[in-house]
Amino acid sequence: MRSLREVQKDMRDQALDRIDRTLLLSEIKDNMSFPPEERLQLYRNNTVLGLTDALSAAFPVVARLVGPPFFARLAGDFIRAHPPRQPAMLRYGSDFPTFLSGYDPAQSLPYLADVARLEAAWNHAYHAPEAVPLAPESLQSVVPDDLGRLTLALHPSLRFVASSYPVLDIWRANQDEASADQTVDLGSGAQRLIVYRPEAQVFIRPLGMGAFSFLMTLGIGQSLETAWESAFALDRDFDITAELSALLAGNIFIEARLT
Amino acid sequence: MQTDVTVRTTLPAAAGIGLKARHYAEIIEARPSLAFVEVHAENYMGAGGPPHRWLTAIRQHYGLSVHGVGLSLGADQPLDQDHLDALARLVDRYQPELVSEHLAWAGIDGTYLNDLLPIPYTPYTLDLVCRHVDQVQEHLARQILVENPSAYIDYAETAIPEQDFLAALVHRTGCALLLDVNNLFVSARNLGLDEQAYLAGLPATAVAEYHLAGHHLHRRGNAEIRIDNHGSRVCDEVWALYRAAVARFGRHPTLIEWDTDVPELFVLLDEAARADREAADAIAA
Numbered sequence: 001m002r003s004l005r006e007v008q009k010d011m012r013d014q015a016l017d018r019i020d021r022t023l024l025l026s027e028i029k030d031n032m033s034f035p036p037e038e039r040l041q042l043y044r045n046n047t048v049l050g051l052t053d054a055l056s057a058a059f060p061v062v063a064r065l066v067g068p069p070f071f072a073r074l075a076g077d078f079i080r081a082h083p084p085r086q087p088a089m090l091r092y093g094s095d096f097p098t099f100l101s102g103y104d105p106a107q108s109l110p111y112l113a114d115v116a117r118l119e120a121a122w123n124h125a126y127h128a129p130e131a132v133p134l135a136p137e138s139l140q141s142v143v144p145d146d147l148g149r150l151t152l153a154l155h156p157s158l159r160f161v162a163s164s165y166p167v168l169d170i171w172r173a174n175q176d177e178a179s180a181d182q183t184v185d186l187g188s189g190a191q192r193l194i195v196y197r198p199e200a201q202v203f204i205r206p207l208g209m210g211a212f213s214f215l216m217t218l219g220i221g222q223s224l225e226t227a228w229e230s231a232f233a234l235d236r237d238f239d240i241t242a243e244l245s246a247l248l249a250g251n252i253f254i255e256a257r258l259t
Numbered sequence: 260m261q262t263d264v265t266v267r268t269t270l271p272a273a274a275g276i277g278l279k280a281r282h283y284a285e286i287i288e289a290r291p292s293l294a295f296v297e298v299h300a301e302n303y304m305g306a307g308g309p310p311h312r313w314l315t316a317i318r319q320h321y322g323l324s325v326h327g328v329g330l331s332l333g334a335d336q337p338l339d340q341d342h343l344d345a346l347a348r349l350v351d352r353y354q355p356e357l358v359s360e361h362l363a364w365a366g367i368d369g370t371y372l373n374d375l376l377p378i379p380y381t382p383y384t385l386d387l388v389c390r391h392v393d394q395v396q397e398h399l400a401r402q403i404l405v406e407n408p409s410a411y412i413d414y415a416e417t418a419i420p421e422q423d424f425l426a427a428l429v430h431r432t433g434c435a436l437l438l439d440v441n442n443l444f445v446s447a448r449n450l451g452l453d454e455q456a457y458l459a460g461l462p463a464t465a466v467a468e469y470h471l472a473g474h475h476l477h478r479r480g481n482a483e484i485r486i487d488n489h490g491s492r493v494c495d496e497v498w499a500l501y502r503a504a505v506a507r508f509g510r511h512p513t514l515i516e517w518d519t520d521v522p523e524l525f526v527l528l529d530e531a532a533r534a535d536r537e538a539a540d541a542i543a544a
Contacts, residue, residue: 001416004384005335008367008376015372029413032451033482039411042486046374054373084371087329087342088301092373127305157307200309 002027014040015047016080051079051092058093059119061174062100062112074106090127094120111165111186118167118204121159121195125202128157133198133251146258148225152218153255158196160216167191168206198251205250210235211243215252223259270295270322270356272510272538274531277517282524283313286321291528295322295356297514301329303353304345314353324357324468324512325350329371332391332405333364333378343398350399357468357512359404359437360395362388362425379414380424385431392432404435404467409442409474409487413450421452422460429465436461438508439470440501441493441516445485454500458507466508471501471534472516490519492530498537505541513538 007027013019021040028036052075056063063071078099084092097120100106101113133155142150161167166188173182192212195204207215214231218224224244231238247253275295278286286296296317303310329342350358363375378384395403405428407421419427425436438461447454473491477484493501493515501513515530 003335004379004387005367007379008335008364011376012367012370012372015374016370027414027416029415029417031413032449032484034411034449034479034484036412039484042411042484043372043374043376047372050373084366084373085369087331087339087366087371088304088345089373090301090305127308127310130307130311197308200312 114163125157125197134253136248161193210238270512274534297324300327323355325355377410379416380419404437406437409445435467469513502541
């Protein structure tokens, strides 16, 4: 008699189409009107269809861009290669963007993996820890000579997304509320985004190269002065006063510290 | 660790519904009369975000049952300690009146199937599930309810009827039972079990909650199989079995589950109202 653990591993593998279903038939009673192979097939369907629905809910724009038949095939391939590693499905698909970037059948949509990264960032922000944003006026008490030494902590929900494609335009054109005649110029160039959730709602903001670099530098704990230098090196027109007040008004920071 | 004594109230013996994201706002605005709401524990295991904001708001007005689908009590391996810790944090945060899990397995060896699969019933698996239920109850410092599964297969190895297995589990661990009437009906029809003998075999005082849901009848020629998809109203045969269960075990919190093609809130409220009427009829009969 095989151990339960061995039987469960075989059932897992048949649900993921890794083994021939008939290997399990000796474990199943065959006394009902529906044949055992088809009964086992129900478990396989529950797993693959259930996880396909979970992926489609987490990556609705990817699903919409490729259409239901292609998405079913794509999701099936992903599920077999990357089945869930945790019992909670909230984070399932975090490696879906990477999988997509190497997925040959989708090569005709080179921006697809970037759209998936944007959706993964959105999912992260949606479930991220709560943190109270820094009030925009809270920097007013800092004396000007100290400003350069200031460090600003980013909201824990915040993620950066950089794409060579107009990924936010693609995302917006594929929301339910988008008008049907909305078109996207794929040649309109790169977009750099931040995705974050200061309160109940997830925000996506496009940033210039300077502001993007400025925030990334602040994000690793560097001072305002260092962050400004990094931004200015990439963008000679970077206006720190205007950019900083816009970012403060956007509730992107949670803490200011003098180092 | 918490050292103060927690006063745990009980849910009324009346109907509640499974809480769905599409109904959050309407429940807060309309405040329908419901004994409780039930959530899948795993859907609230994120650190923060709208799910927690809504559940916190709804919890102020309703009783709560936390229903786990991921502990994999029947897997032939140790429980996932991280998952058990996450469940404990959730229970600590929301202080639900009921906490339940399944007599099933959902994953093995680090891979999860997002599904609840049955286990064979043998002395070995009884020891295994008892150990796991003991561990969960110790970790959560409270009694849990264990739910009977729906099944499409019957293992050749099974030596103990499911109701005897559950009775032994109650006897050995002190857990309570969540009797899913639809699961019992689906399994009974799919595997040729006698549902009345099943009810008679469960300990009379162990049932603490009922589940009710719709299922799909798949026919091909003379062959048929019932698929437990929670995607429709409760069928008449399941209502009849519910009345028989209430007649034996008494009234208890009763959940209307609806997980695929979730309808408008009023449909769930209508089913919940019917559950209350059916239970009252069963007691009066």
